[in-house]
Amino acid sequence: MGLVVIFVGVGEILGSAITNLRRWISSTGLATIFGYIGAVLGVFFCLLMLPPDSPIRETERPTYIQPSVELGMFVAVLFGMVDAVxxxxxxxxxxxxxxxxxxDIPVxxxxxxxxxxxxxxxxxSYCNQLLLQWQVLIYLLWATLGVGCYFYASWLQSTTQ
Known part of the structure; x- marks a missing residue:
């Protein structure tokens, strides 16, 4: 568990570095797309590495790929990066x-x-009641909706200036 937190922190640092690229690259959408791709990759690796019923109970069911500590730490880095971005x-x-x-900014x-x-x-409230694939689907739907709304709000902001 301690290593996961360290690797999430590494991801946060990488995410901060990615967002600092805005100094040299004028596109704000590039960092957002990079974060979205990181989120999709992270949940995809979770789906491959964890059994479908793992959120509900301890399980010995097979997975699509052999789980590994290295891949788990990579996923932690991805989620840390996504959070920061x-x-x-x-x-x-x-x-x-x-x-x-x-x-109005603080409000x-x-x-x-x-x-x-x-x-x-x-x-x-629902994380220990739904199978992993449904949690991943919900996550991807909300992430896609969030990115879409972000770009819509960004576009509205750029057209009103």
Missing amino acids: WNTQMSVLIGDVYRSCPD AFALYRCIQSVLAAITF
Whole structure:
């Protein structure tokens, strides 16, 4: 468990480095797409490496590939990177959208964090009741919707400036 946290931290550092590329690359969407691809790869590797009923009970069922510590740590790096990229991109977008009303930035950011926390609580409520493939499907649907909404909000912001 301790190694997973260390590798998530490594992923957070890599994600921060990726978002710092905005200094040299003007496209904000590039980091977002990179984070989305990392999220898709992470859940894909989880789906391959873990038995379908592993969220519900201890299991000895076969997996698609042989689980390994190395792949598990790579997935931890991916999820750390995704977390850093997504949170940075969202913070920048909130700052850009509310640039003309600086008093609204903390309110918008707090609302974003509140919604994120409520959705995390909902996820925790069903995580030990659904098979892995359904959890992955829900994750991918929300991630895709989130990226789509991010690009829509970013596009709206760029057209109103």
